[in-house]
Amino acid sequence: VPESDNDDNNSNDNKSEDEVLLIELNTDWQKKYFGKSKCALFPRTSEEVSEILRYCHENHIAVCPQGGNTGLVGGAVPVFDEVILSLKRMNSVLSIDDITGVCVCEAGVVLEELDDALMRRGMCVPLDLGAKGKCQIGGNVSTNAGGLRLVKYGSLRGTVLGLEVVLADGTVLSSLLRENRKDNTGYDLKQLFIGAEGTLGIVTKVAILASRAPEARIVTIFACDTFRKVVHLMVEVKKRLAENLSAVEFFDHESLKLTVDTLPGAKDPFPYADDLKTNIQFYVAVETTVNEKAMESRLRANVLNFARSVCVLAEDGRKSRGKFVSILQKKFRGDEAERNKPNLAQRFVISENEKHANELWNLRERISVALKYAGAVYKYDVSLPTIKMYELVERMRERFAERRMDDKVKVLGYGHLGDGNLHLNISRKEGPCKDTLAMIEPFVYEYVTEHKGSVSAEHGLGAMKVQELWRGKDAEEVRLMQRVKNMFDPRGILNPHKMIPSSSPPLPSKL
Amino acid sequence: VPESDNDDNNSNDNKSEDEVLLIELNTDWQKKYFGKSKCALFPRTSEEVSEILRYCHENHIAVCPQGGNTGLVGGAVPVFDEVILSLKRMNSVLSIDDITGVCVCEAGVVLEELDDALMRRGMCVPLDLGAKGKCQIGGNVSTNAGGLRLVKYGSLRGTVLGLEVVLADGTVLSSLLRENRKDNTGYDLKQLFIGAEGTLGIVTKVAILASRAPEARIVTIFACDTFRKVVHLMVEVKKRLAENLSAVEFFDHESLKLTVDTLPGAKDPFPYADDLKTNIQFYVAVETTVNEKAMESRLRANVLNFARSVCVLAEDGRKSRGKFVSILQKKFRGDEAERNKPNLAQRFVISENEKHANELWNLRERISVALKYAGAVYKYDVSLPTIKMYELVERMRERFAERRMDDKVKVLGYGHLGDGNLHLNISRKEGPCKDTLAMIEPFVYEYVTEHKGSVSAEHGLGAMKVQELWRGKDAEEVRLMQRVKNMFDPRGILNPHKMIPSSSPPLPSKL
């Protein structure tokens, strides 16, 4: 019988501490999902993971794998009393190859710690997300996390080279842990575990292709008046800053307002914009990097040049001096110069140094943190055709306005513009409310499906969206998934009630 | 009963033409593998593919899917008399999205034609390989082709967004054809078909993320004296030219000699190198690009600057004038400048224009074509730890020398340096020979397995290496593959005798 960590200490002094820990492990990051597990295990080796699973398999005991527990769809906490199998003690970086950039580590390494280890060798993880201080590389792999720099690094499906996985019956599949950049021998089974949310096996080791860490970065924020311009600005950015581009994100004015109001230190990057009667509705955050510090000034010149060429007001919007210059320029600039410009943005601001870059970047990165402190929040993470992406946010606002519920909720749109990935968030200061939820679901899912989007671009399905798997998929496809699940986990002990529904599709509802 | 194209015409005039066609379809690119199929079908729609498979499934008739038939492991021709299902009439480009870069097309589109269609919109396929004039995107996906620009574009596993697949029993899985950059809803089943070599289903449509086409490129060839320097040069290139890098390839002197001797027009890029008593053994071909023509001169300056900083002789090796300047420089240059250089390369040459770039690039790209005309060739495509990659070529030469067989064969090493992917080729002018083969196999496979490499980095296993699947893999992993195969194709009608062995592992042999 595997020992629970909580049983390790039998002294009463520690009991309450253990209980606190157990409550923590049963509660998800958003404090929305609560499990009732009485047993959490913290194995240190793949063999220990294997021992646990073998026992659970033999005895039909359900297991919930847990990484950093930052998942947003209730996947990392038990639904009932599943055994919590935490990877947090398997946190060694095993090897880093300076020549190839291949890094092998245990699944429980916290993303930021892995990044730090690589940084010391001039490299970085090809993945970055707001939860990096807590999420684990094994959790990232298990959710196929996208994050902020997909534009630069591509998907984990390309950069994860190998995995060690422990199957439901305790078999350790160690030959999947390859370190070759290329390997076309047989089916690439590791792909099944990428994004499987712990339903097919426990990821215990990861081989990943690190990137060279940039030595300098410049963050630019553009202010736009329409979403159509936001999209065309993105296209221009991808075209003209391509070689140095690492991220193209966007957020709307509602998101900025909430961040500025909620987080101490967060400042509106365009404080004088209103004076100019510009109608700023959207912000596009562009991150560019160079590998060599020596090239920074050249990059700065490029970015500035680009920004000027797409912007109505051709100077940095941050300097207060610029306020009057802008007004004057606007009045006196020749018509012709104006006509040749695409005028995609109203204003822009370019980071002056790393501290300023962080400040600007945080306006995008910390929206989800601001939301957490601003009351109850309903989070949706969807893919949509880029040009139509923001219509969903507008439709949502209309729905609330029609029912005169719009004074109670804030509807925010932001996300990974460069990847066609919208984060739709409905924030309700006064806490959760059934009527609000009923206004959102299933509307959001139906809308997205109708527009051939994805109801989960990057967060996965977890417990939250398990029934949404059917949307936009042939029944045959879902059935194949069920057969894959059954092949790897015939007793259904791995993260039950998550991701793969055991039943048939629900009856269709009308939009 | 589906009609064979060959039966369409019953007039005798056409008979012999049909027979010629059938022989062609039964013969692989290398003219090493010969099938005996009497029936080839050329469906035009997914429904027709479905109709064929349904019939074949019901009647236990084996099918060999065929794309451009450029595969190098005998995968695209029948082993016996399988029905040849050619995709070549399914060659429409269906849509290109200018905003997202997502392109949807039928599987039978020839890679170069797809690239041309994208080029007209300023985009390109994120894949390039020597066979582009003949291979099809469906074949590329089915072999998970790597090609020359993996360094820039990453693997197809990241850029293929969706597939339409017809399963063995005729089911058309159309919901796998997604066009979203990101989609984390359920298992990513399409990954199973990427690289499945036609053993799990027929790929009928592909959605792929196109890249922006660069407007200018510069090719540089470096000449090095040791392989250690080749590798360190690659590391420097990746570090210092990162933003513009699209390929880092290498070839050895033996490869260059064979190309120059075999292909009209191919010229040694360093014709005066011998006079300088440099000991050039290796060439590193670096391709860099910029998205905007206007940036070309800046890129040129960067590349030149880089090349000078790593090179013993600090000027372009192509100009004949340089010969004496070099000698003088070598004699009179201050010791200090010399000491601060890594001296990774002996000489370099930078392309002066697009024509020159092509000329230089062809020295690498056309080695496989030169080999085809130079007699019989034994081709191996392996992954190895980069620093040790070339040892295999040297060991191979030693083996032939030990048996005094080295005057009959040429052992060539070249490949995708940036990806740790070696193409080992043994060329024998006088034609194939059993003793030669016995010197190579299983030695190569054993060597690669022992060094934790991959016995097929990109070409796949096909009929040629089906038994090598066991190498370096736990029996459990192979058994899972067999179960996947069985799940998708329970009657084993799809490309039998390829990739997945039906039997148990062969007895181990000693190195």
Ligand SMILES: Cc1cc2nc3c(=O)[nH]c(=O)nc-3n(C[C@H](O)[C@H](O)[C@H](O)COP(=O)(O)OP(=O)(O)OC[C@H]3O[C@@H](n4cnc5c(N)ncnc54)[C@H](O)[C@@H]3O)c2cc1C
């Ligand atoms: C502030 C914030 C910002 C975020 N930003 C992003 C973003 O930009 N992009 C994005 O994609 N996500 C984002 N997320 C969501 C989340 O951080 C990611 O999904 C992350 O990859 C989860 O990692 P984790 O270690 O916390 O996994 P957990 O939350 O612990 O687990 C997630 C799922 O994976 C399973 N799992 C975990 N570890 C393993 C393992 N070793 N083996 C098998 N199964 C395992 C769990 O059972 C669960 O189903 C964000 C979350 C927060 C809180």
Ligand SMILES: Cc1cc2nc3c(=O)[nH]c(=O)nc-3n(C[C@H](O)[C@H](O)[C@H](O)COP(=O)(O)OP(=O)(O)OC[C@H]3O[C@@H](n4cnc5c(N)ncnc54)[C@H](O)[C@@H]3O)c2cc1C
């Ligand atoms: C000169 C030359 C250079 C090459 N360079 C490279 C290189 O750099 N990198 C690289 O990876 N390869 C390279 N190759 C190998 C080859 O070109 C690739 O494997 C290519 O992707 C095969 O495409 P194809 O359409 O010719 O496929 P085929 O040869 O017709 O088929 C290959 C395999 O895929 C299956 N298949 C084909 N189409 C389908 C379909 N629609 N659905 C299901 N199964 C299908 C076939 O049954 C077969 O098993 C090269 C080949 C040549 C001749």
